Amino acid sequence: MYTKVVHMALFKEEELDHAAESITRLRLLGVQDKDISVISGIPFSEKILDRPMSWTNVGRIGIAGAVLGFIASLLFNFGTPFLYPLRVADMPIFFPIPTSIVVTFELTMLGLLISTFIGVFVETISPSFGPNGYHPKVSDGHIAVLFSGPILLDQQFHTTFEELGATLEHDVEEEKLWL
Amino acid sequence: MAAETKLFGKLKTAEQEHEDPKEQLMFDPRPREELNRMVMEMMTTTTKKFWLWAIGLGVGVVVLLFGAWGYMISTGMWVTGLRRPIFWGVFIVTFVFWIGISHAGTFVSAILRVFKAEFRRPFTRAAELMTTFGLAAGALYPLIHLGRVWVFYFMIPYPNARWLWVNFRSPLVWDLLAITTYLLSSTIYLYLPLVPDLAMARDRTTGIRHSAYKILALGWRGTEAEWFRLRKAIQIFAFAIIPVMFSVHTIVAWDFAVSQVAGWHSTIFGPYFIIGAILSGVSAVVTILYILRSTLKHMDYFLRPEHFDALGKLILVFSMAWAYFFFNDYLLGWYGGEAAVRQILTLHATGPAAWVWYLMLICNMAVPWLTLWNRKIRRTPWLMFIITLTINVGMFAERYTIVPLTLGHQRTPFDWGVYTPQPVEISIVLGTFCLFTFLYLITSRLIPMVPVWEVQEGQVAHTLRKIGKAEVPTVTELD
Numbered sequence: 001m002y003t004k005v006v007h008m009a010l011f012k013e014e015e016l017d018h019a020a021e022s023i024t025r026l027r028l029l030g031v032q033d034k035d036i037s038v039i040s041g042i043p044f045s046e047k048i049l050d051r052p053m054s055w056t057n058v059g060r061i062g063i064a065g066a067v068l069g070f071i072a073s074l075l076f077n078f079g080t081p082f083l084y085p086l087r088v089a090d091m092p093i094f095f096p097i098p099t100s101i102v103v104t105f106e107l108t109m110l111g112l113l114i115s116t117f118i119g120v121f122v123e124t125i126s127p128s129f130g131p132n133g134y135h136p137k138v139s140d141g142h143i144a145v146l147f148s149g150p151i152l153l154d155q156q157f158h159t160t161f162e163e164l165g166a167t168l169e170h171d172v173e174e175e176k177l178w179l
Numbered sequence: 180m181a182a183e184t185k186l187f188g189k190l191k192t193a194e195q196e197h198e199d200p201k202e203q204l205m206f207d208p209r210p211r212e213e214l215n216r217m218v219m220e221m222m223t224t225t226t227k228k229f230w231l232w233a234i235g236l237g238v239g240v241v242v243l244l245f246g247a248w249g250y251m252i253s254t255g256m257w258v259t260g261l262r263r264p265i266f267w268g269v270f271i272v273t274f275v276f277w278i279g280i281s282h283a284g285t286f287v288s289a290i291l292r293v294f295k296a297e298f299r300r301p302f303t304r305a306a307e308l309m310t311t312f313g314l315a316a317g318a319l320y321p322l323i324h325l326g327r328v329w330v331f332y333f334m335i336p337y338p339n340a341r342w343l344w345v346n347f348r349s350p351l352v353w354d355l356l357a358i359t360t361y362l363l364s365s366t367i368y369l370y371l372p373l374v375p376d377l378a379m380a381r382d383r384t385t386g387i388r389h390s391a392y393k394i395l396a397l398g399w400r401g402t403e404a405e406w407f408r409l410r411k412a413i414q415i416f417a418f419a420i421i422p423v424m425f426s427v428h429t430i431v432a433w434d435f436a437v438s439q440v441a442g443w444h445s446t447i448f449g450p451y452f453i454i455g456a457i458l459s460g461v462s463a464v465v466t467i468l469y470i471l472r473s474t475l476k477h478m479d480y481f482l483r484p485e486h487f488d489a490l491g492k493l494i495l496v497f498s499m500a501w502a503y504f505f506f507n508d509y510l511l512g513w514y515g516g517e518a519a520v521r522q523i524l525t526l527h528a529t530g531p532a533a534w535v536w537y538l539m540l541i542c543n544m545a546v547p548w549l550t551l552w553n554r555k556i557r558r559t560p561w562l563m564f565i566i567t568l569t570i571n572v573g574m575f576a577e578r579y580t581i582v583p584l585t586l587g588h589q590r591t592p593f594d595w596g597v598y599t600p601q602p603v604e605i606s607i608v609l610g611t612f613c614l615f616t617f618l619y620l621i622t623s624r625l626i627p628m629v630p631v632w633e634v635q636e637g638q639v640a641h642t643l644r645k646i647g648k649a650e651v652p653t654v655t656e657l658d
Contacts, residue, residue: 084344141211
């Protein structure tokens, strides 16, 4: 068993190719994908960086919210006329179609959109897997490759990243960025 | 020999006709560090003039809006010009106006995002902010118009001792639901793409600002998972908010159209209102962009003639679409044979308030059609400012024609009337304009007004590619 330390390699914004290459070389050195994380100031697709696809439940949470909104709208549209019958002109009390479509649409969309946001919020504040760490230069356009690997390979990491023109930082502490 | 074209009698070479790509924001990249610095300077630079405006507008909100509203509540609605037969006046006109303005953000940001219109990048946030504050100003009007504002809670559905339930078949309740949905979703839609920029601001500030950005940035680092999640959420929002936007103004139109009032009972009112809303919204975006460009430091780097040009084309198209819907509504009303409708249409064009009707036509059709076909005009920001301001005057006149001018001449001639807005109403209307401007002004110093990451993403994606002898602008899809 060996100790793993989180390293951070910082590439300048125009050195995206080198950042992608460094990931390939890390793999060759035996670092697994789950031990690598890339942070950047703009989004790059997984294909550009040759990284495994990320996943998120935001879409599913959104759909669940839409279903809840839909059910709430059914209760409002069809449940409340039974509880509080209110006759308006010749409109039927217990069959509020097509007017109920408007309420159904609005509440379904409200459920979808709010729960999508809740999904983003919950996933963002949840603990993340993989190496943590941050550098303010990332929001200045730098690309940071974070990885955890055995101390024994330190020299090789150094050589690799020096060749690629990156600045390497060791033992990156997880900075508290939120509450 | 270079190809030549003739315009206004002057010969122009092909090289002169095509602008240098470097004039476009996407082909004039700067390092991210510099972009961040420019945006941060925008946020933190305040002059004496800024504070004078902020204080003036703040006083305007307190006195003109809340002062007049308080006075109206304490004395009663008789201080307004609302009399039989006209019970919907300038409050409803301004309500429709603000809801219309609020369509700008969604249209400019969501629809252009869905269709990947690259020119949207630097001003999506300015437009989204307009949506949120336009809705906030508009949402006040149903409350103001209630008169007895303290009974607003009657609209909220909950079991109560009154033994009355909200009538979900009423368009007024639909309005409440639609505006609430739109306000919440457009605020979230403003916030989501803001998170990476708030993180950027967090990294560059200290003290209370740093603490605030730290909370609002939700610990953003820019990991692959965070970007993936953000892109997914923005995608969901961009698609879902479009039908919500359409529903909001359709429902506002149904407030009128589901009634039996002559001149309102029209099946085309929904789309007619939507087109009008988009026309006024996009025009208002141009007006705001000009003000931002003239007042915010470095904004002239981000907002360029190309952006005014692109929005000018959109305005021209929507002005024509508005004219089409207007004529459609007008012609069928006129042809329909109902005496009351024909009487209203005649009075609109020949009555004592005919100037409002002609103002509407001149501002919404004549002005844009005579000017916006010209590229040079579209690329001159101050001219675009005047044109778009004129269009919104026209759109206000349109709503005025639809509401009090139509209500005053219904089917029973003995019950005709004239509406004159009273000082208290004018004060409240001016007060909401102050509120909108005040909120916008203050927010421009609190959040990055330019989505820096989106601009940089665009600049990375745009390149000049050599094809034959020419360098052709190309765009790569990074996602």
